[in-house]
Amino acid sequence: MEVRRFELPVAVTLRLQSRSGAVEVIAEPREDVEVEGHDVESLLDAGGSTLRIRAGRGHKKMLVRCPRGTDVVVGTMSGGVRLAGDFGRVSVTTMSGSIEVDEAEEVDARCGPGEIRIGRCAGHCRLSTASGSIEAREVGSCAVQTLSGGVRIGMVNGKLRARTVSGRIEATTRGGGPVQVQSVSGRVRIGLPAGVAVSPRFKTISGKVRSAFPKGDDIVVEGMTVSGSIELVPS
């Protein structure tokens, strides 16, 4: 297994790409970047701000160790992506792999049938899947989309925007921002702090909309469903 080390004068963005092999990045207390794997090319941009790491077709797994807070961009076709530790801005796109991120400042994660797991995202979290499931423990603000996959967001501290075609969405919010949910036939269940008053703006064709809250101005909730259901419940 080849190992390369990069002593970097400034904080860099890591840009990793792999067609089918797995990608694992570990953010830990260190100053350099270490890249481990067969058939892996690394190139520091002329400006020194971006380290490009590219896996050849023969590689099975790429392991990268980097300083905490590093910005990471990853693209794979089918390889799974795991980011362990705490990162800066993270963007991961995979056509059919799964995505797992422990902690980051911002996240953009999108995949086809794969699963997405996010631990904690302090800022904005943009998550989308076709048929895989999405789980996030705690996010700042969140925009989540699914076609048929299920979504569960443990806690949203700010704005929440959720859209589903037929998948089920469950999320809990602290009420720190407006809530906007849309569904074709999927079920949406939003947990809000007990005792808040809600300003609801709901539209449905043949679906069901239910709110367990008195009307008021604490939280604005916009919802639209064709034939699915939208439910606001105390968390």
Added chain:
Amino acid sequence: MTAAAPAGSRVIHGTVMFTDIVGFTEFNALRGDDEAIELLALQESIVRQELSGDARIVKQLGDGLMLWFADACAAIEAGLALQERFEEESWGSDLPLWVRIGVHSGQQTARGDDLLGHDVNVAARIVDVANSGEVLASGPTVEQAEAVRDRVAFARLGPVVMKGIPTPVELYRAERK
């Protein structure tokens, strides 16, 4: 502008945009053909209102459209304007006009009114990566979009590895500043 091309075709350069309505199949199954056609008509009507200059609808593709723009800046501006209109209509009507948009600039081969070629295929793949409400643009499009940078931000997503496309494509999410 033109280069050698097979008889009956000609090579052009411009920006191709694909639109795709997310959830159209489910909506059609739930609400029937009449409402589904109404949704398609609404998309096309909005697109026609927003197109100007040399831009044109190349063809309809099921629940999406293929568009062509002579200029990358015009394509980006149109994409963002379209998403704003789609969102307004989606909330203002009972129709889930949830559209994703992919844009790529390069070389196309015109054959009659149709456009073919690798760069057209790349644009078609980009829309598969987009979420509804988004405009995703390739690196070549963003490089040609210098004139809109004072009002449009491009958030880097790439490199994105796409099926059938040998080289990863740098993708950016276009957003109003």
